[in-house]
Amino acid sequence: xxxxxxxxxxxxxxxxxxxxxxxxxxxxxxxxxxxxxxxxxxxxxxxxxxxxxxxxxxxxxxxxxxxxxxxxxxxxxxxxxxxxxxxxxxxxxxx
Ligand code: HEC
Numbered sequence: 001x002x003x004x005x006x007x008x009x010x011x012x013x014x015x016x017x018x019x020x021x022x023x024x025x026x027x028x029x030x031x032x033x034x035x036x037x038x039x040x041x042x043x044x045x046x047x048x049x050x051x052x053x054x055x056x057x058x059x060x061x062x063x064x065x066x067x068x069x070x071x072x073x074x075x076x077x078x079x080x081x082x083x084x085x086x087x088x089x090x091x092x093x094x095x
Contacts, residue, residue: 004030004041011043013095016085024073024082055090 004026008018021040031041038045038060049059063072064083071077078086 007041012089014089017089020078020082020085024078028073050090050094052094053091055087058090061087061090 005019005022008022008026009015012018012021026040029038029040031039038049040046046060049063050061051057055061059070060072062068063070064078064086066072066077
């Protein structure tokens with residue numbers, strides 16, 4: 001968890017969203033998930049689900065909003081505040 005947070009802070013450089021992904025996503029979406037899924041430890045895989053500047057076109061955004069079939073994290077939706085932080089991060093270019 002701490003290692004994941006440090007990694008994400010360096011990779012994303014966004015202090016609002018890195019802890020959200022570290023806390024709620026990395027335990028499943030990590031390098032051990034090697035079946036073509038997305039990993040928060042490998043940004044190349046994330047490019048498939050994030051369209052920089054366009055949260056509404058981003059599969060990641062739909063997943064955390066529980067808009068479609070894929071609802072993330074499973075079982076417990078993120079808070080409105082966390083979801084809006086992710087939206088803002090994508091709007092600002094997802095860097
Ligand atoms: C309990 C494990 C678990 C957690 C926690 C979890 N996920 Fe997932 N996620 C999965 C699995 C398994 C799949 C693939 C299965 C499916 O398609 O439903 C998936 C699929 C996805 C997809 C679709 C990937 C694609 O290739 O289209 C996205 C986006 C996603 N997750 C984002 C997230 C985000 C963001 C978080 C944290 C807020 C998160 N997930 C937390 C297990 C998890």
